[in-house]
Amino acid sequence: EKGGYDHFMMKEIYEQPSVIKDTYRGRLHANEGLIKMAGIDDNIERFSNAQRILIVACGTSWHAGLVAEYIFEEFARIPVEVEYASEFRYRNPIINDKDVLIAISQSGETADTLAAIKLAKEKGAFVFGVCNVVGSSISRETHAGAYTHAGPEIGVASTKAFTTQITVLTMIALRLAKLKGTLSNSDYHRYLSELEMIPEKVQEALQTNEVTKQIASVYKDAQNCLYLGRGYNFPVALEGALKLKEISYIHAEGYPAAEMKHGPIALIDEQMPVVVIAPKQGHYDKVVSNIQEIKSRSGKIIAVVTKGDEQVRALADHVIEVPETSDALSPLLTTIPLQLLSYHIAVMRGCNVDQPRNLAKSVTVE
Numbered sequence: 001e002k003g004g005y006d007h008f009m010m011k012e013i014y015e016q017p018s019v020i021k022d023t024y025r026g027r028l029h030a031n032e033g034l035i036k037m038a039g040i041d042d043n044i045e046r047f048s049n050a051q052r053i054l055i056v057a058c059g060t061s062w063h064a065g066l067v068a069e070y071i072f073e074e075f076a077r078i079p080v081e082v083e084y085a086s087e088f089r090y091r092n093p094i095i096n097d098k099d100v101l102i103a104i105s106q107s108g109e110t111a112d113t114l115a116a117i118k119l120a121k122e123k124g125a126f127v128f129g130v131c132n133v134v135g136s137s138i139s140r141e142t143h144a145g146a147y148t149h150a151g152p153e154i155g156v157a158s159t160k161a162f163t164t165q166i167t168v169l170t171m172i173a174l175r176l177a178k179l180k181g182t183l184s185n186s187d188y189h190r191y192l193s194e195l196e197m198i199p200e201k202v203q204e205a206l207q208t209n210e211v212t213k214q215i216a217s218v219y220k221d222a223q224n225c226l227y228l229g230r231g232y233n234f235p236v237a238l239e240g241a242l243k244l245k246e247i248s249y250i251h252a253e254g255y256p257a258a259e260m261k262h263g264p265i266a267l268i269d270e271q272m273p274v275v276v277i278a279p280k281q282g283h284y285d286k287v288v289s290n291i292q293e294i295k296s297r298s299g300k301i302i303a304v305v306t307k308g309d310e311q312v313r314a315l316a317d318h319v320i321e322v323p324e325t326s327d328a329l330s331p332l333l334t335t336i337p338l339q340l341l342s343y344h345i346a347v348m349r350g351c352n353v354d355q356p357r358n359l360a361k362s363v364t365v366e
């Protein structure tokens with residue numbers, strides 16, 4: 001049942017190349033320059049009239065929402081707000097019939113997300129679901145939606161649900177960009193073909209298994225860990241930290257790299273491993289200076305870089321290489337070694353990887 005792996009989590013991490021393909025199959029037509037998604041196409045007016053998009057979710061799904069915020073705003077130039085479902089539902093939010101609300105949930109049963117949906121519907125918003133579990137409460141309660149097709153996720157720590165959610169949300173952003181003409185033709189086509197190549201590149205990113213295992217053996221007894229990223233990779237830092245907390249019980253925090261100097265830098269000493277997500281696009285030079293700040297305070301640097309990177313390699317204690325892709329799609333690759341790193345650390349610490357203490361796969365209580 002675990003397909004030869006020791007844990008469901010590992011099986012699910014390794015399934016990502018194939019499930020991402022399942023997610024875009026029949027929807028992404030890179031050669032024709034088309035995205036076909038029934039849930040969007042059937043409601044295209046609601047999306048084209050949307051003055052903003054609200055995204056509600058919890059946990060890892062909320063992190064996928066944050067990645068989507070960067071992608072939607074960049075590709076489709078629609079203002080996006082991402083909210084924790086639990087906060088949204090209890091603060092008398094301002095919503096109207098011009099709003100589109102996207103609810104993201106692997107299980108489709110999360111109580112707070114479900115309640116947020118009901119509230120948004122009462123206020124006239126159009127509610128779209130991005131769920132994994134077919135026929136789940138959230139998939140039934142929403143006006144329309146798109147399934148992630150990741151297959152059953154058994155490990156409590158979410159892995160393949162996250163990358164397939166980002167895949168669906170990226171396709172929606174591209175569909176809306178096409179509708180609104182907000183991306184140049186060449187960028188639009190480039191993103192489509194880059195997305196099509198992601199499964200192969202995820203496969204390649206899985207080859208970081210050995211190096212992450214070796215890094216895990218160095219830091220398995222750490223008491224704290226910091227994760228830093230910027231732009232599209234800031235939410236990846238949050239997700240990396242959440243993964244480590246959940247399954248290894250090491251205290252970890254994700255931060256936007258530039259915020260470090262506003263507080264967390266005080267934590268840095270030779271005991272502090274800092275995972276920096278530094279692919280070679282976007283804010284690369286800025287991240288390099290952040291790495292220098294950590295180094296000059298003796299922090300230990302574990303950097304996730306683009307294959308062939310030399311500059312960060314010269315500064316970091318450890319590097320993990322992922323294939324090159326466009327900046328907006330890089331979270332799909334940079335996430336992979338972070339999943340593996342927390343997996344190996346948790347295993348080495350003797351933790352119950354698939355069923356961490358105090359956690360449940362679906363949170364049906366508020």
Ligand code: F6R
Nearest residue numbers: 059060061105106107110157158
């Ligand atoms: C993280 C994790 C949780 C869930 C959260 C939302 O690994 O499993 O943070 O992401 O409880 O669950 P869904 O997506 O089912 O609404």
